[in-house]
Structure formats: C-alpha cells, structure tokens
Amino acid sequence: AQSVAQPEDQVNVAEGNPLTVKCTYSVSGNPYLFWYVQYPNRGLQFLLKYITGDNLVKGSYGFEAEFNKSQTSFHLKKPSALVSDSALYFCAVRPPSGNTPLVFGKGTRLSVIA
Amino acid sequence: NAGVTQTPKFRVLKTGQSMTLLCAQDMNHEYMYWYRQDPGMGLRLIHYSVGEGTTAKGEVPDGYNVSRLKKQNFLLGLESAAPSQTSVYFCASSSDSTSGGETQYFGPGTRLLVL
Numbered sequence: 001a002q003s004v005a006q007p008e009d010q011v012n013v014a015e016g017n018p019l020t021v022k023c024t025y026s027v028s029g030n031p032y033l034f035w036y037v038q039y040p041n042r043g044l045q046f047l048l049k050y051i052t053g054d055n056l057v058k059g060s061y062g063f064e065a066e067f068n069k070s071q072t073s074f075h076l077k078k079p080s081a082l083v084s085d086s087a088l089y090f091c092a093v094r095p096p097s098g099n100t101p102l103v104f105g106k107g108t109r110l111s112v113i114a
Numbered sequence: 115n116a117g118v119t120q121t122p123k124f125r126v127l128k129t130g131q132s133m134t135l136l137c138a139q140d141m142n143h144e145y146m147y148w149y150r151q152d153p154g155m156g157l158r159l160i161h162y163s164v165g166e167g168t169t170a171k172g173e174v175p176d177g178y179n180v181s182r183l184k185k186q187n188f189l190l191g192l193e194s195a196a197p198s199q200t201s202v203y204f205c206a207s208s209s210d211s212t213s214g215g216e217t218q219y220f221g222p223g224t225r226l227l228v229l
Contacts, residue, residue: 032215034218043223044157044204045220049215101159101162103159104158
C-alpha cells in the first residue's frame with residue numbers, strides 16, 4: 001500500500017531565508033506526487049504536482065519541489081520565505097494504477113518569522 | 115463558478131443524534147471524496163465515489179454512510195453520532211482520468227462537534 005511520511009511536524013524559518021518541507025513516499029511503480037497548503041480555517045489548496053518529466057516542478061506562490069526517485073523524496077522548497085507562507089503543508093501520493101484517491105501525509109506546520 | 119461547497123460550516127450534535135453533510139461541486143467532476151482531519155492525523159479518507167450512483171469505502175468508513183444520487187452532490191451521513199466523530203470534514207472532487215494525474219479540489223470544510 002502507498003504511504004507518505006512528513007518527518008517534521010513543525011518547521012520554523014526566518015523571513016527571507018530559504019525553506020524546505022520534507023516528504024518521502026512509498027509506492028509501487030512511478031508515483032504521482034502532490035503538495036497542498038492549508039491556511040487557518042480554510043480548505044486545502046493545490047500547490048503543485050509531479051506526474052512525469054522534469055524532476056523539478058514549479059508551482060503556485062513561488063514554490064517548487066524536486067522529485068528524487070532514488071531517495072523516494074519530494075521535498076517542497078522556496079528560495080525566500082514570506083510571513084504569509086505560514087500554513088499547514090500536506091504531501092500526497094497516488095499510485096500509477098488509475099485514478100485512486102490521494103493518500104496524504106500528516107502535515108507539516110510552517111512558521112515564517114519576521 | 116463556486117467550485118466545491120459544503121453545508122453546514124459548523125454543527126454541534128449530541129451523542130446519538132444524526133445528521134447529513136452536503137457537498138456540492140459545479141465542475142462536472144466524476145470523482146468525489148469525503149475526508150476527516152484530526153490534529154496530528156492528517157487527512158483520512160472516509161468514503162469516495164467514482165461516479166453518480168457509486169460509492170466506495172476509504173480508510174475510516176465505520177459510523178458513516180454516503181450517497182451520490184446526483185453527479186454534483188455527495189452526501190455524508192452520521193446515523194448515530196459519537197464523540198470520536200468530532201472532527202473537521204472536507205469534501206473534494208476531481209475529474210476522471212486514466213492517467214491518474216488529476217488534481218483534487220477541496221471544499222472549505224465542516225467543523226463538527228459531538229458532545
């Protein structure tokens with residue numbers, strides 16, 4: 001069965017510094033990988049996804065993620081963090097066997113400090 | 115284009131009461147999902163539907179029932195609410211795709227408190 005691990009419950013970073021939110025996955029075959037963001041009292045918003053092709057995926061709000069097959073990772077990155085990036089971030093995976101529901105990680109809370 | 119909407123936004127129930135959560139989408143999506151979000155647990159899939167008239171169990175289906183009588187609506191029912199069902203419930207939808215790369219779109223959530 002597929003699974004996603006987000007090893008950090010909380011990430012703190014100073015405004016202007018680069019940020020990384022980690023995600024590793026376990027799935028048979030080539031995965032479809034997603035990142036979502038949740039602001040307080042809101043639903044999840046799609047940030048970016050990896051389906052195939054270039055391992056570096058660019059998404060909304062200046063975020064990007066790098067698919068690393070050998071390390072089974074899909075870390076979310078941003079070169080310069082903003083206070084407004086503070087939110088809960090979820091990594092999700094779907095196996096390549098049809099349109100099955102996403103499996104989500106437990107989430108990482110990002111706090112950007114001014 | 116409202117996307118995915120959920121009704122109600124907040125509800126308080128007493129143990130043993132029943133209620134129905136309504137999810138509606140206007141994107142003509144085939145697939146719809148119900149998740150619950152609990153602190154430290156992430157999102158867990160309750161039930162989902164791959165088309166009108168179909169439903170399937172997810173990771174945590176016990177205590178819940180669903181119906182998809184119309185393509186645009188997906189209802190989540192609690193027949194006899196328990197305090198363990200206190201949670202935030204999210205509905206999502208996605209289009210049909212054999213490639214599997216379709217994005218799921220989420221509603222704003224329903225906060226349920228069972229006393």
